[in-house]
Every structure is written in structure tokens, then in C-alpha cells.
Amino acid sequence: xxxxITAFDSSPDRGQGLARDMRVRWALEEAGQxxxxxxxxxxxxxxxxxxxxxxxxxxxxxxxxGLVLFESGxxxxxIAQHHAGLLPDEPHARARAIAWMFAALNxxxxxxxxxxxxxxxxxxxxxxxxxxxLIKERIRYRLGELAVRLGDADWLDGAFxxxxxxxxxxxxxxxxxxxxxxxxxxxxxxARAEARPAFxxxxxxxxxxxxxxxxx
Amino acid sequence: xxxxITAFDSSPDRGQGLARDMRVRWALEEAGQxxxxxxxxxxxxxxxxxxxxxxxxxxxxxxxxGLVLFESGxxxxxIAQHHAGLLPDEPHARARAIAWMFAALNxxxxxxxxxxxxxxxxxxxxxxxxxxxLIKERIRYRLGELAVRLGDADWLDGAFxxxxxxxxxxxxxxxxxxxxxxxxxxxxxxARAEARPAFxxxxxxxxxxxxxxxxx
Numbered sequence: 001x002x003x004x005i006t007a008f009d010s011s012p013d014r015g016q017g018l019a020r021d022m023r024v025r026w027a028l029e030e031a032g033q034x035x036x037x038x039x040x041x042x043x044x045x046x047x048x049x050x051x052x053x054x055x056x057x058x059x060x061x062x063x064x065x066g067l068v069l070f071e072s073g074x075x076x077x078x079i080a081q082h083h084a085g086l087l088p089d090e091p092h093a094r095a096r097a098i099a100w101m102f103a104a105l106n107x108x109x110x111x112x113x114x115x116x117x118x119x120x121x122x123x124x125x126x127x128x129x130x131x132x133x134l135i136k137e138r139i140r141y142r143l144g145e146l147a148v149r150l151g152d153a154d155w156l157d158g159a160f161x162x163x164x165x166x167x168x169x170x171x172x173x174x175x176x177x178x179x180x181x182x183x184x185x186x187x188x189x190x191a192r193a194e195a196r197p198a199f200x201x202x203x204x205x206x207x208x209x210x211x212x213x214x215x216x
Numbered sequence: 217x218x219x220x221i222t223a224f225d226s227s228p229d230r231g232q233g234l235a236r237d238m239r240v241r242w243a244l245e246e247a248g249q250x251x252x253x254x255x256x257x258x259x260x261x262x263x264x265x266x267x268x269x270x271x272x273x274x275x276x277x278x279x280x281x282g283l284v285l286f287e288s289g290x291x292x293x294x295i296a297q298h299h300a301g302l303l304p305d306e307p308h309a310r311a312r313a314i315a316w317m318f319a320a321l322n323x324x325x326x327x328x329x330x331x332x333x334x335x336x337x338x339x340x341x342x343x344x345x346x347x348x349x350l351i352k353e354r355i356r357y358r359l360g361e362l363a364v365r366l367g368d369a370d371w372l373d374g375a376f377x378x379x380x381x382x383x384x385x386x387x388x389x390x391x392x393x394x395x396x397x398x399x400x401x402x403x404x405x406x407a408r409a410e411a412r413p414a415f416x417x418x419x420x421x422x423x424x425x426x427x428x429x430x431x432x
Binding site for chain 2 (some may be wrong): 072096101106113142
């Protein structure tokens with residue numbers, strides 16, 4: 001049975017691949033799993049029909065064979081558990097790959113989301129210009145730690161895993177800030193992930209929604 | 217083999233149970249799994265010996281039989297997978313319980329962490345008093361959605377699960393703000409979790425570290 005995911009009908013990032021359906025598309029492409037997409041307006045996301053699937057009125061959701069899931073982390077993990085290619089088989093390596101997924105979502109992403117909140121929800125506030133360097137300092141602290149751990153390895157722990165997928169998608173949100181370029185091994189890590197055919201297919205598919213043109 | 221976790225030797229919350237070792241202790245108690253604790257100073261957490269276990273120099277870590285894990289979400293999930301009592305057996309219910317764990321860590325916790333950052337890292341800034349209501353507004357938006365979904369149920373999706381454990385521990389951080397009391401069903405949900413014998417044992421154990429007295 002082909003799963004159905006939801007995505008923005010008009011992504012606020014204009015097809016840059018930062019919306020969270022991108023994580024799910026990428027995981028599905030890595031897994032070689034075809035999928036269908038149901039597009040939603042901002043208004044439809046907050047209506048009862050969608051809230052029944054997603055209590056926080058967001059995208060993406062995932063529907064398959066009577067199962068309804070929300071939260072991109074949970075959906076990507078579900079895909080990784082049920083398809084080869086995203087989690088190692090060896091139990092300890094598998095647990096460590098899962099740990100990196102949580103590190104992306106709960107250690108790396110919160111300060112990055114603060115930057116986003118400052119730039120969008122508080123862009124008109126008099127304090128934002130002065131706050132941005134403080135937020136960036138907190139992000140740099142984490143980036144520095146991640147750069148040390150990654151060193152000159154290709155991926156965070158052995159082969160590419162769902163931990164890398166989630167970390168790379170979290171780091172991509174920093175691209176407009178230029179901060180990633182301060183950590184050459186992290187910039188190379190993101191570029192390495194973006195060169196994966198599965199990433200490219202997923203990126204093209206979400207961009208096609210925004211442009212209205214079929215993926216090249 | 218008895219696992220070893222790490223915790224603060226002097227918790228910054230003075231034993232209120234907000235440090236992230238509490239999540240792991242609680243999961244281990246729910247699972248009926250004995251554990252050992254290695255206490256660390258702030259200084260020791262940032263040194264190479266601990267960084268080898270935890271790339272971000274934090275607590276908790278989890279060591280068992282050659283496996284080293286970091287990130288409280290990953291550790292709690294690992295415990296839930298390997299012991300009865302924290303995840304349903306039925307595959308769809310299991311996936312939904314995991315989704316709630318991610319919702320706690322990646323949807324509910326980020327705005328709550330912003331409140332903490334404002335109160336501690338930016339307490340001396342001239343803008344903080346004016347920012348706090350904005351942050352609280354963002355938290356209330358999520359609390360309102362969660363309260364609607366919970367309704368008059370005891371737990372988020374059927375029986376108590378690792379999703380409830382993680383959500384309750386995330387909500388507990390709001391206690392000093394008084395915001396939880398604005399949502400009576402969420403306050404009752406947290407109180408219901410705190411009445412669990414496993415929670416009480418875990419809470420007493422972490423408090424005992426701070427007071428230096430054995431758990432009552």
C-alpha cells in the first residue's frame with residue numbers, strides 16, 4: 001500500500017526544501033518507497049479534518065494502512081524501521097543512529113528554531129538586532145561541538161543513517177545565515193548529503209509543488 | 217548487566233527533577249530495571265573523557281554492555297524498546313506512542329526552552345520583560361492544542377507510554393510559571409503521572425543526590 005503524506009500547497013520557504021515534508025520525502029526516497037502527497041493550505045491545516053490527523057495542525061502527516069502518524073521525526077523513524085537503508089542492523093549501531101536523530105531534533109534544532117523565531121515572529125521588535133548575535137553564539141557553540149565529533153568522517157557514525165538525514169536537514173536551515181561556512185567539515189557534510197540521488201529526487205519533488213512545474 | 221547513567225553532582229534545579237536524568241531514571245523505574253549513577257560536575261561534563269561519551273558535553277549518558285548512548289530521548293526510547301511497560305505491542309499503537317515522544321521533544325519543548333533561555337541566559341537584558349509575554353503566548357498556543365487533544369482521557373493514546381513520560385517531563389518545566397494551571401486537564405495529567413510509584417521512586421532518587429540524604 002502506498003503511503004500518503006501531507007505538505008504545504010505553497011511552502012513558506014518557496015521550495016528551498018526547509019519544510020518538514022522534505023525530511024519525510026527524503027527518507028521515502030532513500031527507502032525506495034513510492035508515496036502520494038496531499039497538499040494543504042495554511043487554513044486547511046488548522047481545520048478539524050486535519051487536526052484529527054495532527055493535533056498541532058501542521059504538516060507532514062503520514063497515512064498508511066490505517067496508521068496515522070504526525071511529527072516528522074516519528075514518521076522518518078517509522079520509515080527507517082520498515083525499510084532497509086536508513087538504520088544499521090547491528091543493535092548497538094542502530095541505537096546510536098537513533099541517538100543522532102534525537103540529537104538533531106532536541107539539541108541542535110532548538111537554538112536554530114530560536115533564530116527563525118527571532119527573524120520571523122520578532123522581526124519587528126526593537127531588541128531583535130541586538131539579540132541575533134546572542135542566538136548565533138548559542139548555535140555556534142553546538143556547531144563547534146558537532147564539528148569536533150564529525151572530524152573528517154563522512155557521516156556521524158559509520159554508514160549514512162537516519163541520524164545523518166535528520167542532522168543535515170536541521171543544519172540546512174542555517175544556510176541563509178552563512179554560519180555553516182564557518183565550519184568547513186559541516187558544510188562538506190551537508191553537501192555530501194545533498195549529492196545523494198535520494199536527496200535530489202526529494203528536493204525536486206517538493207520544489208515542483210512550489211513552481212507548479214513537474215520535477216526535471 | 218546493570219546500566220550506568222550520568223547525572224549532575226549538583227543539579228541546577230536543586231532537586232526539582234527537571235534535569236534530564238530524571239526522564240531516564242523514571243523510564244528505568246517503570247521498566248523495573250536497576251541502574252547505577254555516576255555523578256559529574258559541570259567541569260567534568262565538558263572534559264574529553266565525558267565528551268567521548270557525549271559529544272555535546274551534557275548529562276545523561278547511558279552505558280550498558282559496550283553500548284554508549286546520549287540524548288535523553290534516545291536513552292528513554294532504548295529502555296522502552298527493551299523492557300515491557302513503556303510501549304504498546306500492537307504496531308500502530310506503538311508507532312503512535314513514539315510519535316508523542318517526538319511531539320514532546322520537538323514541538324512542545326522548543327518554546328518551553330525559549331522561556332528558560334529568556335529567564336536564565338537573557339535575564340539581565342533590557343528586552344526580557346517585554347519578550348516573556350510573547351514567549352508565553354507561543355507556549356499557550358501549544359498547550360491549548362495539547363489540552364484539546366487530551367480531552368478527558370487519562371493518557372495521550374490509550375495506556376501510559378513513553379510518549380506520556382516524555383510529555384509530562386516537558387510540561388513539568390512550566391510549573392514555576394503557573395501556566396499549567398490555566399489548563400486543568402493538563403495539570404491533572406501531570407499530577408496523574410506524578411502519582412505513579414515509578415515516578416516517585418525516580419524523583420526521590422534524584423532529590424537524594426541534591427540533599428545528600430538517602431531517598432526516604
